Amino acid sequence: MFMVRDNYSYLSHLECPKCELIYHSTEVQQVCSCGSPLLARYDLESLSKDWDPSSLKDREKNLWRYHELLPVRQPQHIVCLGEGMTPLLRMPSLGMDMSIPKLYMKDESLMPSGSFKARGAAVGISKAKELGVHRFIIPSNGSAGAAWSLYAARGGMSSSIVMPVHAPRITRDGCIAAGAELLLVKGSISDAGRMVAEKVKREGLYDATALKEPYRIEGKKTMGFEIIEQMDFEVPDVILYPTGTGAGLIGIHKALQELQEIGWISGPLPRLVAVQSKGCAPIVKAWEDQQTKSMFWEQSSTEAHDIHVPKTIGDFLVLDAIYQTGGAAISVTDEEISAEQEQVTRMEGSFLCPEGAATFAAARILRSNGWIEEEEKVVVLNTGSGLKYPRISSNEVTLLDPEEAWTS
Template sequence: MSLISHFECSRCQTVVPPSSEAPTVCPKCAGTLYVRYDLSAAKGIEARDRIGTTVQDRQWSGMWRYRDVLPTVEPVTLGEGWTPMLPSRRYANVFLKEEGANPTGTFKARGLAMAISMLRSYGIKKVAVPSAGNAGGAVAAYAAAAGIEAHIFMPKDVPLANQVECVAYGAHMTLVDGLISDCARIVGERKASEGWFDLSTLKEPFRVEGKKTMGYELVEQLGWEYPDAVFYPTGGGVGLIGMWKAFEEMEELGWVTGKRPKMIAVQAAGCAPVAKAYDEGADVSVMFQNAATFASGLRVPKPYGDYIILDDVRKSGGTVVARTDEELLVSLRDWAEHEGILLSPEGAASTAAYDHLIGTGFLKPSDRVVLFNTGSGNKYTDVLAQALGLTNGD
């Protein structure tokens, strides 16, 4: 694993040296901090080809195979990462990255495995997090594995599976009559008096490090070649931000060549702050009013890292797409019936967005693309049953 050389602010580029205290945000502008390493020992094809060959790789498996580009820490692992890259049965150049195969059934396991591992190493005893649902379940699981007390704040209408997870893992769960932004306000108001470490999206640097492993994985699984485009359901956007960081690191290391993929940030039309900002040419989003979508993970009315998402998308030559809940449901059923994959509503946003961009000509059928299904549809059975008009009994 790699020693952290420093932290760098994503907004003002302030350099923050490592210390014995767990880092949060930039002390000057409150921007998100990136972890920076001395990567000299991992440079070159030989170092790349050692991945997956050691005893430690076989012991830890999953995303920890990339330990040469991750912080030095003893992992709190439940087997996260190295999820399947499934070729579509209908579209020759389409691959689905199935993040539902992670522990707790979503991509959130990656970021929280890394964050909880690091926080345990810093001696943190209590964490709190606002969540749209799946992050809460992952925090509860990894905190339980690490012996850390977890406080989860979620909207009261999150899928039932998320609530069950939090209770079963022994977390302190609070259901809030509001959105994730309301949950974040409560955490912010109480964290100092309660002694909680705030594990909110992009308010500490290590969830990005876990999520960036998706970028390393998809490139390795495609033969160390970039795809033409990556579709990513974007609520908080940590995965998109992390993958773009991974691509920068891989190029510095000499692990990949060629043109980086177009990054396609996908939102639900009922909560599309980043899409609106992108269309208006803005550098940041504004609070999206009356946010409503059955894709609960996309119901983030103003992402903390909106400025990074917009910058990364524009640098890549990508775009931001918003599709309606009706379109998401149609695409979800299409992939279930014809591919045998039960997407999460957020994953269906990726597949619906792909159809849309093929239709507009932004992409061609010959373009090789990766669509992210960020969670198993089985975690949304109550939500999907309602959308499909199913009821118990009668």
């Protein structure tokens, strides 16, 4: 084992979860020689003796409050825009409507760039900077590209973003505004990924594709840390997460396991639920068939762009998280997503992104079929703002003429 540790980060090494090979964390690494994502490992035995929840009391309200369990060893390399500690909101009206009285929403719409992607960008770029990376490239359905572009600008790095041409315009504008090289592809995120791989091979760029570098997950896992801290270190019964590459669900599961190992939580972990669109549901199909990996989803289509991922190299890790926690995978239609988005906005005043609305739609279904019980604590992740998505209302809007008097 290649132990390198100081008092800021307890990062020890990188490990392949498939073949268990160990890698240095002091050098640029991408994926294991077997093709699996690499996971950051920490000296949890020492940390359990050195760290307790009381140490969080006076720390800044951002994700770096958990720096002992994050991979950046020297704080001067941190690239921060205030990310983290998003609200965990009780949803009383919606909870009553769904018969889930203890319904909560972790609201990532308030993150820099307007989505949870800021977490992965903050930690991924900070660690890349510490490792001496100056330029990177990623494929993105929209939100990640915008987030990584903005954090690259903050950190003085160059970025290349490859997006499907149908990515939301506002996310494309974010990349351009931040000075990123933006390349649009006639095709899907899988096509964008192939083009990134070719460019990486040709130009030797750092590949920041989700799960092809080890540190985006570490940013995403802070959602798990925050949920537990905001619940006073009590564990919810169910956590629902919109799943594309699955990095967020993998990260939350990893966070829960780490907190359990250092003794901050005990008992069963929350049942984790992967939520996908019926137009692109490879994880759901694999779970229904009790498989350990997914198949490529042909002719995929959904309006929930950030979960439009026909195949992810981390599929086995997503499925492991579901199986190990007694969770589930469920898909919803675009029509159900749209209806739930409107319902949540009108009942709770939260304008969700489609991916967040998908998780609420899934919670509604799982409660109606009894998988979620009435008294359970349920946390739903809203991963971004609905303002990032263009939306045309089907309702007529009254147009007023200021020269005319009001009519009854």
